[in-house]
Amino acid sequence: MNNSEIKILIIDDEKNIREGLAESLNEKDYKVYQAKSSREALSYLNKNSFDIALTDLKMPETDGIEFLEIVKEKQPDIDVIIMTAYGTVETAVEALKKGAYDYLTKPIDIKNLRTYIKNLAERRRLIKENLDLKSKLRKRLELDGIIGTSLKIKEIYDLIDQVSQTDVTILLEGESGTGKELVATAIHRKGLRKNKPFVTLNCGAFPETLIESELFGYEKGAFTGANTQKKGRLENAQSGTIFLDEIGELSLKNQVDLLRVLENHEFTRLGGLERIEIDIRVIAASNKNLNELCKAGKFREDLFYRLNVITIVLPPLRERIEDIPVLAEAFLIQFSEKYNKTKKELSKETMKLLINYPFPGNIRELKNILERATILSKGKTIHPEDLPPSICKSSPYSMKMEVEIGSSIEEMEKELIIKTLSKVGGHREKAAEILGISVRALHYKLNKYNIIDKEAE
Numbered sequence: 001m002n003n004s005e006i007k008i009l010i011i012d013d014e015k016n017i018r019e020g021l022a023e024s025l026n027e028k029d030y031k032v033y034q035a036k037s038s039r040e041a042l043s044y045l046n047k048n049s050f051d052i053a054l055t056d057l058k059m060p061e062t063d064g065i066e067f068l069e070i071v072k073e074k075q076p077d078i079d080v081i082i083m084t085a086y087g088t089v090e091t092a093v094e095a096l097k098k099g100a101y102d103y104l105t106k107p108i109d110i111k112n113l114r115t116y117i118k119n120l121a122e123r124r125r126l127i128k129e130n131l132d133l134k135s136k137l138r139k140r141l142e143l144d145g146i147i148g149t150s151l152k153i154k155e156i157y158d159l160i161d162q163v164s165q166t167d168v169t170i171l172l173e174g175e176s177g178t179g180k181e182l183v184a185t186a187i188h189r190k191g192l193r194k195n196k197p198f199v200t201l202n203c204g205a206f207p208e209t210l211i212e213s214e215l216f217g218y219e220k221g222a223f224t225g226a227n228t229q230k231k232g233r234l235e236n237a238q239s240g241t242i243f244l245d246e247i248g249e250l251s252l253k254n255q256v257d258l259l260r261v262l263e264n265h266e267f268t269r270l271g272g273l274e275r276i277e278i279d280i281r282v283i284a285a286s287n288k289n290l291n292e293l294c295k296a297g298k299f300r301e302d303l304f305y306r307l308n309v310i311t312i313v314l315p316p317l318r319e320r321i322e323d324i325p326v327l328a329e330a331f332l333i334q335f336s337e338k339y340n341k342t343k344k345e346l347s348k349e350t351m352k353l354l355i356n357y358p359f360p361g362n363i364r365e366l367k368n369i370l371e372r373a374t375i376l377s378k379g380k381t382i383h384p385e386d387l388p389p390s391i392c393k394s395s396p397y398s399m400k401m402e403v404e405i406g407s408s409i410e411e412m413e414k415e416l417i418i419k420t421l422s423k424v425g426g427h428r429e430k431a432a433e434i435l436g437i438s439v440r441a442l443h444y445k446l447n448k449y450n451i452i453d454k455e456a457e
């Protein structure tokens with residue numbers, strides 16, 4: 001169905017009027033139906049859902065008000081516009097009370113009617129689009145909680161869909177707050193083991209000796225204080241998924257132990273002899289680049305190769321700023337429900353600040369900012385003052401540029417282009433807008449100065 005199409009029903013017993021109105025609304029975005037009686041109108045209303053009904057109030061065999069009530073009951077969202085002759089304005093007012101959207105007095109001025117319907121249609125369209133976006137967002141949110149419409153996040157959706165249907169080991173890399181845990185959970189929930197446990201071990205949260213007992217569990221008497229037998233997380237994750245978060249924090253000794261389990265699919269509890277076989281999926285995450293850690297001698301290469309069969313890199317938010325408005329909308333809906341408040345809107349200025357903020361804490365930070373703003377902002381709109389001072393005061397493009405006396409204007413221009421591009425994550429339209437030149441001119445300059453930006457790579 002064409003979503004932007006507006007369906008209009010014209011109801012009038014006078015053929016001339018009916019056809020005249022229909023003719024004047026003959027536009028490609030409208031689909032116009034004509035009914036000569038309330039009975040005919042009802043049969044249309046039973047089959048189609050309309051945006052607008054334009055109806056005469058006085059028709060033979062019909063009480064206009066009663067008819068209006070029936071229409072509104074059948075299609076509560078419809079905008080009913082009453083056409084009334086001079087002298088019956090009182091009835092029209094009654095109609096408004098019963099839920100009519102407006103009334104127009106006859107004779108109808110065709111030119112005015114066109115503009116009138118055009119505005120109304122535009123309003124309907126906006127409402128429709130808004131509802132559409134909301135329901136799409138809600139669906140995704142209910143599905144796996146991952147939101148975004150950027151190309152980069154779409155690639156991640158695809159990867160999740162692909163890998164979740166396999167048992168392959170996954171390594172998730174990305175800065176703090178980019179959604180690694182969210183993605184790990186989504187892979188598990190969509191996957192073959194969705195009805196089995198999902199167990200997390202935060203490798204950064206325990207010292208070396210505790211990691212062992214957390215992973216493998218222990219037998220009674222394995223060490224002082226081991227008063228009972230305790231199962232470890234590997235065992236708890238049996239048949240399901242273990243999520244090894246912050247794996248870059250594991251000590252080299254722990255890395256050896258883990259590698260052994262991954263290779264042999266079995267282990268023994270601390271202080272025990274029994275070999276316990278396991279069948280689990282492994283997902284690991286790190287906000288450090290494991291390859292670099294390998295080079296620095298802090299991470300074992302053999303373990304690294306075991307883990308990164310498939311690596312999913314979650315891009316920082318500043319490299320997918322298109323997602324900021326969509327995420328913001330979703331979070332505002334979420335928090336309005338959580339705090340039982342009407343959903344807030346972002347003022348233009350606020351949105352601008354958010355789009356230009358580098359978000360070192362990524363999506364987690366955006367989420368926190370909006371939770372805070374939902375609570376603090378007084379009216380329906382979130383203004384810059386409702387953001388944390390650090391963002392509110394940050395001038396949109398605050399990256400500084402040093403100019404050395406002796407540089408040529410061309411050198412400065414080149415430097416300015418590079419800095420601007422990097423500030424907007426390589427987004428050329430955005431960079432051109434900030435620089436005050438056309439995208440074409442930017443392309444020309446990129447070539448001229450031999451600048452290779454991210455988009456071109």
Ligand SMILES: Nc1ncnc2c1ncn2[C@@H]1O[C@H](COP(=O)(O)OP(=O)(O)OP(=O)(O)O)[C@@H](O)[C@H]1O
Nearest residue numbers: 145146147175176177178179180181182287363364
């Ligand atoms: N694409 C997304 N859509 C909606 N919410 C998201 C998205 N990505 C992250 N979030 C939310 O942001 C917060 C941080 O995400 P998560 O904990 O998964 O990040 P992380 O990469 O594991 O961070 P850290 O490295 O600090 O542990 C969570 O509340 C999560 O729900």
Ligand SMILES: [Mg+2]
Nearest residue numbers: 180181245285
């Ligand atoms: Mg995490």
